Each structure stands twice: as C-alpha cells, then as structure tokens.
Amino acid sequence: MHTIAHHLTDPILTAYAAGTLPEAFNLVVATHLSLCDECRSQLAAHEAVGGAVLEDAGEAVMSEDALDACFARIASSPDAPIRVGHNHHAKRKGGLFPEPLRDYVGGDLDAVNWRPAGLGVRQAILSTSKNASVRLLYIPAGAEVPDHGHNGTEMTLVLKGAFRDEFARFGAGDIEICDPNVEHTPVAEPGEDCICLAATDAPLKFSGLLPKIAQPFLRI
Amino acid sequence: MAVASKAPRRSGEDDLQWTALLLRVRDHQDREAFARLFRHFAPRVKAFLMKSGASPSLAEDCAQDVMATVWQKAHLFDPGRASVATWVFTIARNRRIDLLRKDRRAEPEDLPWGPEPEPDQAEVMELAQDTERLRVALQQLPEKQRLLVERAYFGDLSHSEIATETGLPLGTIKSRIRLALERLRHEMK
Numbered sequence A: 001m002h003t004i005a006h007h008l009t010d011p012i013l014t015a016y017a018a019g020t021l022p023e024a025f026n027l028v029v030a031t032h033l034s035l036c037d038e039c040r041s042q043l044a045a046h047e048a049v050g051g052a053v054l055e056d057a058g059e060a061v062m063s064e065d066a067l068d069a070c071f072a073r074i075a076s077s078p079d080a081p082i083r084v085g086h087n088h089h090a091k092r093k094g095g096l097f098p099e100p101l102r103d104y105v106g107g108d109l110d111a112v113n114w115r116p117a118g119l120g121v122r123q124a125i126l127s128t129s130k131n132a133s134v135r136l137l138y139i140p141a142g143a144e145v146p147d148h149g150h151n152g153t154e155m156t157l158v159l160k161g162a163f164r165d166e167f168a169r170f171g172a173g174d175i176e177i178c179d180p181n182v183e184h185t186p187v188a189e190p191g192e193d194c195i196c197l198a199a200t201d202a203p204l205k206f207s208g209l210l211p212k213i214a215q216p217f218l219r220i
Numbered sequence B: 001m002a003v004a005s006k007a008p009r010r011s012g013e014d015d016l017q018w019t020a021l022l023l024r025v026r027d028h029q030d031r032e033a034f035a036r037l038f039r040h041f042a043p044r045v046k047a048f049l050m051k052s053g054a055s056p057s058l059a060e061d062c063a064q065d066v067m068a069t070v071w072q073k074a075h076l077f078d079p080g081r082a083s084v085a086t087w088v089f090t091i092a093r094n095r096r097i098d099l100l101r102k103d104r105r106a107e108p109e110d111l112p113w114g115p116e117p118e119p120d121q122a123e124v125m126e127l128a129q130d131t132e133r134l135r136v137a138l139q140q141l142p143e144k145q146r147l148l149v150e151r152a153y154f155g156d157l158s159h160s161e162i163a164t165e166t167g168l169p170l171g172t173i174k175s176r177i178r179l180a181l182e183r184l185r186h187e188m189k
C-alpha cells in the first residue's frame, strides 16, 4: 500500500480520545486508524493523557456497599470472564473497506447505494446523528468535485485512487482536514477513479450555480 | 461536594502494581486483587463522570458498571499498550458516550492478536515510566493550560475548541506503542 503522508491532527485525536467528536467524524477517524499504525499509536498517547486526567480527577466517595454491589453485577452478568488466548477476528479479505466503515455500509464497496451528485460524481450518505454528516464519494478519474467552501470542519479520507487540490496530493489512506472557510477544488487524478469518505459538521456550500440549486435535493 | 482534592503524586511503580493486580484478575479471577483496584479506581471514575456532568447517583451507578466491565473484559487488557488507568479511562469514556450522547461510536478495526500477545516485563515497565512522566508533565502545565486539557477530557470542549499544542510529551509513548504494534503485526505474519 501507498505510504500514508497525511494524518489525523492532534486536536482531532484528543477529541476522539475524549469521546467528543460527532458520530460522522468518529467514523472517518476510526477508518483511518484502521489503516494507520502511526495515528493508532498517537491515539494511544492521547488516551494516556485521559488516564492521567482520570488519576487526578479527585475521588468521589462510593456508597458503602459499592464493592459488593459490583460483585453482584458481575455474578448476574452472562459474560463470565474468559481468558482468550487466541482472539481471531474476521479480517477483510481483499475487500476495500476497513471494518468500521463496513459496519456502517452493511458490506463492502458492492453494497454501497450510490446516487448521482452531478458532474459524474456519485455519493452515498451514511446514516449518523444529525450534528454532522458523512458520505462516500465516487469521483471518476480526472473529474472535479465542485469548488466549495465550508462553514465547519471537513474531513476527507481517500480509500482508493487519489485526488489533488490546491494544497497537496492525497492518495489511499491519506486524510485531508479542512478548517472552516477553506476553499478548494479536489480533482481526481487521471487513470483511476477515486473513492473517498468525507465528513462535515456543516452543510457544504457550493459556489457554482448549478450545484447550489441541487444542494437541497442532495442533502449534503 | 464529595470530590476530594488532588491525590498526592506517586511513582511509576504504582502503575506497575495496578497492572499486576489486573493481570491477577484476568488470569485467576482474583477477587482480592479486584477489590484493591475497585477501591482505587471506582471513586476516580465516579469523580470523572461527575465532572463530565453526571449526577452523583448516576455517576455511582456508572462507576460500578465501569468496574464490572473491568472484570469482564480483563482478557482484552494489554499491558504493553496501556496502563490500567488509561484502560479504565477508555471504558469510562465509552460508558459516558452511551449515557450522555446515545451516539454510536465507530472503533478502529481490532488488531489481530498473536498467539503470544504477552509483552516482556521491560516494555511494560518502560510504558509505566512514560505514563508517569506524562502525568507529571500534565500536573506541571500552567494552570490555565492544564484546565483546558482536563476540560477536553471531561467532554467540555468541542473539537474546534481544542488547542493544537499542549506541550505534553506524547512522542515517547507514541514511539513505544508503535513498536508494540509492529511486533504484534510481525507475529501475525
């Protein structure tokens, strides 16, 4: 696989470690982490900060029978502690989507329910809580995603192919995080169609006339 | 409010002691070892959840739940990749997400476990020392900055409000975990 050049940022990893990212961003982050040991280890460091915060959070007195009550919960739970020596997981075999994305799509690439999004681009909006949205984008080789700025943060993860914009080239596994008010025009590289997973916490605003009219119907 | 002030600073050896106790829970279902973990961590989880906005009774209930999960999921604890405090934090965080937000949380694909996932003692000790250094660095941040870090972890800040630079020494822990991941992946080949 292509060496990942563009990674998650520290504030995003802090927010993921703290559990405060919107669901749509969680999905993009978890998908990138599944592909990237560099960010996975950086996340572990951010979680260690959480451990330190917990250690120093102070102590709130537990009720007197709390330990007994906890043992009672353990005893009444169906999950007895099991020492698992071998922890085999169904690995993606030749599939494109890492497990967290497959869970949302309900399968791999062939299970995606694509809809036309204009100019040859196709999209599939994945269902998440409403404070942010996430969609898969299919951009034909050489095609352009309409020029757009954002009101919020946009996070785009390349799953297949590559795109370029004014800032850099993004290949498989790379993630681009755009702050509010960045205008950019991603263009899929010629030769291979590009598939991305993109999340935003604000509705995209297209600056071209036609896409702007289409926007309410596309729900993006 | 029943939240006491900061615990006195301890050495990295305490982290190793918690790790040893959790491994006894994992390998022998040792109730006495669990009781000691409970006495240390349950009041901290409760305080953490209260600072995250939970009422005392809800925080008490959830703290018991979190500790029950510690017992039940002890087999998933990898002392080469996290201290007990870090691991308990991730369980408490997930409980808080279930509780306050009702969102689904996507998790990264599980790492394949090798047939011998046990890290060697030196690695566990070094991780404990790094973790302790991180904790000391957090305590020594300027007050304003430390409060911002804490608020981020209590769930008080949105991702756009979180500062880029905290000045915390994350690099050593990252490198150590990176090596542990490489070893895990290598063993799977």
Ligand SMILES: [Zn+2]
Pocket: A004, A006, A007, A008, A032, A036, A038, A039, A040
């Ligand atoms: Zn990365």
